[in-house]
Amino acid sequence: MENYIRFIEGAWKDFTDKGYLNPSVRPEIAESWKRCRNYGVDHRSGKGNKIYKVPVEIKLEENAELMAVARPIMQDVYNTVAGSGFAMILADKDGYVLDTFGDKEIMKKVEELNFVKGMLWTEEAVGTNAIGTALYLDKPIQTIGAEHYGWHQHSWTCSAAPIHDEDGNIIGCINMSGNYYSAHSHTLGIVTSAAQYIQKQLALTLSYKLLNVTFDSVSEGMIVLDEFLNIKRVNGRACTILRMSLEEALKINIKETLIDVDLKKILNTPAKTYNNIECDFYINESSIKCIINAVPMNANNKNSGVVITFREAEYVHKLVNKVVGYKANYTFKDFITENHKMKSIIELAKKASTSDCSIIIEGESGTGKEVIAQSIHNYSSRSLGAFVAVNCASIPRELVESELFGYEKGAFTGANKEGHPGKFELAHGGTIFLDEIGELPLDIQTKLLRVLDNHTITRVGGTSQKQLDVRVIGATNRILKEEIKNKSFREDLFYRLNVINIKTIPLRDRKEDIETLVHNFVDKLNMKNNSVDKIVDKSYIENLKGYHWPGNVRELRNVVERDYYLSSNLIKTPHSIDENMLIKSQCNEEKISITPLQELENESIRNAISCCQGNVVMAAKMLNISRATIYRKIKKYALLNNDIY
Known part of the structure; x- marks a missing residue:
């Protein structure tokens, strides 16, 4: 390691003083040095530049999720190397430092280098360094001694690995820094493993959040039971339907609340789902009628619980109403x-x-x-x-x-x-x-x-x-x-x-509406049969007005529809009106006197009883009807209450 330190110091001096790049310098470092020279980075510095610093609160808010997951993992990593002179640093995807902690001595150097929260630590800002170069290359890298472009970092060794989201996008970078004489290839392996672990935890956190959002956003109430039928989770919609807080809902004894449902049977038949069960939730001495679905959960051939989803019966009924x-x-x-x-x-x-x-x-x-x-x-x-x-x-x-x-x-x-x-x-x-x-x-x-x-x-x-x-x-x-x-x-x-x-008024008492109704019915039939444009003759309307319409508007609509399909383009003749009703209407118009049958019957019985001087049996024989019939007719017409003879 000492030989390499001396070699890289000489190679760095040749490049920064003379512009000569030793071909033995590893490619990642050599290319980084070239970029730093093009950026105009001062090789005599290497400290964090305050002109790039941003308020750390802004960055912490932007990266709250990354911080929440990465911090405990970094702490675990640090605990394994505590006392060995290392510091842990977390940066965001742009290279801004989010968090730093480590051994007391190394943290003093961290402060001296302005390697602090809110400071930008890219190649362009401070030269070749593990964080900046790892972000640029999008791969883990270790920098030792004079591999750093800035002179103030030559006593350091840094190992950094980028952190990615599920789509492979860089969202941050984790770094371990210490004195260059502590450099070891295992350090890069530790950092790389930590980055991968952070990525997995972020993916799990995202999945868990998506599950929670889905769980709470579904339009049905949802209750998750464990294998002992204890409530483990309840979503917001369930609390709304049951009219209670989440804390109250989690304390429910489901076996006492859903007494109409055999939950043990459902739990023990994992191959079957139970759908559209109408039952009551008994809550606080009242009942809430719901339609539930129950699905048993089975993991590793073990009954692990039941998921119950439910809707208010009232909502389901409204849905049924729309369908039917x-x-x-x-x-x-x-x-x-x-x-x-x-x-x-x-x-x-x-x-x-x-x-x-x-x-x-x-x-x-x-x-x-x-x-x-x-x-x-x-x-x-x-x-x-x-x-x-x-x-x-x-x-x-x-x-x-x-x-x-x-x-x-x-x-x-x-x-x-x-x-x-x-x-x-x-x-x-x-x-x-x-x-x-x-x-x-x-x-x-x-x-x-x-x-x-x-x-x-x-x-x-x-x-x-x-x-x-x-x-x-x-x-x-x-x-x-x-x-x-x-x-x-x-x-x-x-x-x-x-x-x-x-x-309501019968159609015979509002005959002025017949013409308007007929035209309306015909217009709708023309629209229904868009290749036809039939019209109504005036005589047709007059014929309809002469009818009594015992079936009222319903009968009129049926008559017009039949005549529509039985007529050519001109609807002129009613084909289907009851002839007897037309005759009756004509009799009314001609003022022919017609006596109702009931009046004739009443008068005949009255005359017969009078003729027989009140002898009802004799009157029945005269009328050729039975005694029971004449007594029923007498009662019907209240004849015995009158002086009829």
């Missing part, structure tokens, strides 16, 4: 009318939209009851929520309760093993439209009244109540007050629902 189409498509703009009464109804419906009160819509079939209900929903503050329409007349009696209010698992034979939400749950936050509400069985009417009163539902087979935020709109083609008299509809439910009553 629980939404309102119509708005008040879709109403086509010139009728002033219909316009008044629309204004009433708009006013009703601004509140959350229950509504009853009464009217004949085909008069647009659901269109009004959808428009109210879309005009209200609930427009972003679900619009769930239920035809009460189409549900089998034995399934009405479970269809409306849902059921728990095992509630009855054939029930879904995970339970099932009812239409009211699916409508949470939105509107439920109960069409043909007059068809509901009386026992269901009682339960519906309770739902309207306390805004909660209990599933079939369940015990816990679920709070609901649902607006109820009912519709019927019956006259509910008559149904109340007949004891087929509860009076208290009627008044609970009938906060606002909207009565």
Whole structure:
């Protein structure tokens, strides 16, 4: 080593004094000396230049992650060589010193050389040195004695290795410096190993941070359990759903919180995942209904835990609503009318939209009851929520309760093993439209009244109540007050629902709208069949106005569509209107007197009883009907309450 020290001192002197470069100088050093001369570096110096110094706080902030990982590793390396006269130095990718520590004596020399935090230590700033040259060459290097271009560093030996990120970019440099007589090739090996270890730790830290970011940014709640079903990790979304802090969540006894889920079974069947389990988290004496997925973890053929992900059932229901189409498509703009009464109804419906009160819509079939209900929903503050329409007349009696209010698992034979939400749950936050509400069985009417009163539902087979935020709109083609008299509809439910009553108008009472509606239907059909441009003859409209329209707007739309496809470019003749209805309309126009059959029947029975001087049996024989029939007719027409003979 002494021979090499003398050789390199002579070679350095020849180069700096005479410009002669000894060919025996190793290439990395020789090329560095040339660069330093081109940079104009003063070979008589080699100390850190204060003109290059930057505030160390800025650099520490820029390299906080590198510092956090490298410092403990450097400390471990130093502990193995402490007392041997070495200092540890960390620099950033640009060559600025970030950290220095070491033996007391060597640290004095560090201060003398301005080898301090915030100082630039590149070749251009201080000449050939291990940090600057390693960064330039992007490889580990050791510099000994006069290999340093600056004279003040000739008593040093330095070993440095660049530090890279996962993409191979230089992010820093680690260096060990000491007296040149302590130089050993093993020092470079130690530094190189330390740099590689820092790189691996940085990669692990990055992966861990990415995992944490992913863990906390997923839209589902996530709980990680160990092999003893203790909670090890909980993400932020889980805390939000469970309405508790992270500290509280980590203390949960999961077996007492998820009592409906067999976690031990899940843990012990690592080959199986459990998806879409509907269950309750029991937290602080209340329950939070969620849909969970559970995945067992297995490492080295050992059950190592379970990962549970979950969403609020309400969120899943909203997602289901979007998929299955629980939404309102119509708005008040879709109403086509010139009728002033219909316009008044629309204004009433708009006013009703601004509140959350229950509504009853009464009217004949085909008069647009659901269109009004959808428009109210879309005009209200609930427009972003679900619009769930239920035809009460189409549900089998034995399934009405479970269809409306849902059921728990095992509630009855054939029930879904995970339970099932009812239409009211699916409508949470939105509107439920109960069409043909007059068809509901009386026992269901009682339960519906309770739902309207306390805004909660209990599933079939369940015990816990679920709070609901649902607006109820009912519709019927019956006259509910008559149904109340007949004891087929509860009076208290009627008044609970009938906060606002909207009565639709049949098409026969707004015939001025027929022409506008027909043109609208034809325009839409032309758009649907873009190669066709059919028009409507005036006589066609007049024919339609002469019809009674028992099916109202729905029937009109169907008639126009059929005539559209059966006609040429000019729609002139109604092909599919019931001839009997046209005859009836014509009779009305010609003012032909027609007596309803009920009136004739009433009068015939009255005359027969009078003729028989009140003998009902004899009157029945005269009319050729049974005794039971005549008594039923007498009751129907209340004939015995009148003086008929």
